[in-house]
Amino acid sequence: MGAVFEKRAWCRYLCFLGGLSSNYSMSSALELRTDSEICKTCKDPTCYKGTAKVEGCSMFEYPRTMDSNRFCNFCANCIKTCPHDAIKITPRPPTSELWFIKKPRFEDSFLATALIGIVVSQTIVMLEVWEPFMEWFESTTGITNFTIAWTVIFAGAMLIPVLLMLVSSFISTLFPEKIGCRA
Numbered sequence: 001m002g003a004v005f006e007k008r009a010w011c012r013y014l015c016f017l018g019g020l021s022s023n024y025s026m027s028s029a030l031e032l033r034t035d036s037e038i039c040k041t042c043k044d045p046t047c048y049k050g051t052a053k054v055e056g057c058s059m060f061e062y063p064r065t066m067d068s069n070r071f072c073n074f075c076a077n078c079i080k081t082c083p084h085d086a087i088k089i090t091p092r093p094p095t096s097e098l099w100f101i102k103k104p105r106f107e108d109s110f111l112a113t114a115l116i117g118i119v120v121s122q123t124i125v126m127l128e129v130w131e132p133f134m135e136w137f138e139s140t141t142g143i144t145n146f147t148i149a150w151t152v153i154f155a156g157a158m159l160i161p162v163l164l165m166l167v168s169s170f171i172s173t174l175f176p177e178k179i180g181c182r183a
């Protein structure tokens, strides 16, 4: 990726851990945002482009238009490069960003819900219920090969929360007026 694309394209677009931290950062108690009044008059967005001494945003973010922590890794380069001191890091109620997402993205929701399945399945492995569960699984499905059984369990554990998300999304579409009022 580094040979073909500029900046941190891998981190932003392909890395699983990048996606993971991106999701977590939306529930952060801190946010980096600009003063829109100052930015309106700015003719040279060095926060994005960088300067001779400090490189621009490696995550392809334009701080002036940022309304989410999603892709910001808090490197603070933009704070160093903004000549007008327009960027601030401020506290906010944790998870508040999640309630006011302007452009929800299916991939974010998919990853967040699939992670629930991954964490639950990994937790079950560490608990005493694992062996009785495997015995029940083998006797119910007839699958005795551990590799195949674990693959099926793992895929199922990720799929169930995703299906629940799709069902709850569908239900929420039945009440658009009420959701619109809250927003």
Ligand code: SF4
Residues within 6 Å of the ligand: 034, 038, 039, 042, 043, 044, 045, 046, 047, 048, 063, 064, 081, 082, 083, 084, 085, 086, 087
């Ligand atoms: S953050 Fe600073 S450099 Fe970026 S657009 Fe605003 S004023 Fe200009």
Ligand code: SF4
Residues within 6 Å of the ligand: 032, 056, 057, 058, 059, 060, 061, 062, 063, 071, 072, 073, 074, 075, 076, 077, 078, 079
């Ligand atoms: S802190 Fe770093 S990653 Fe975040 S917007 Fe500024 S330059 Fe980009």
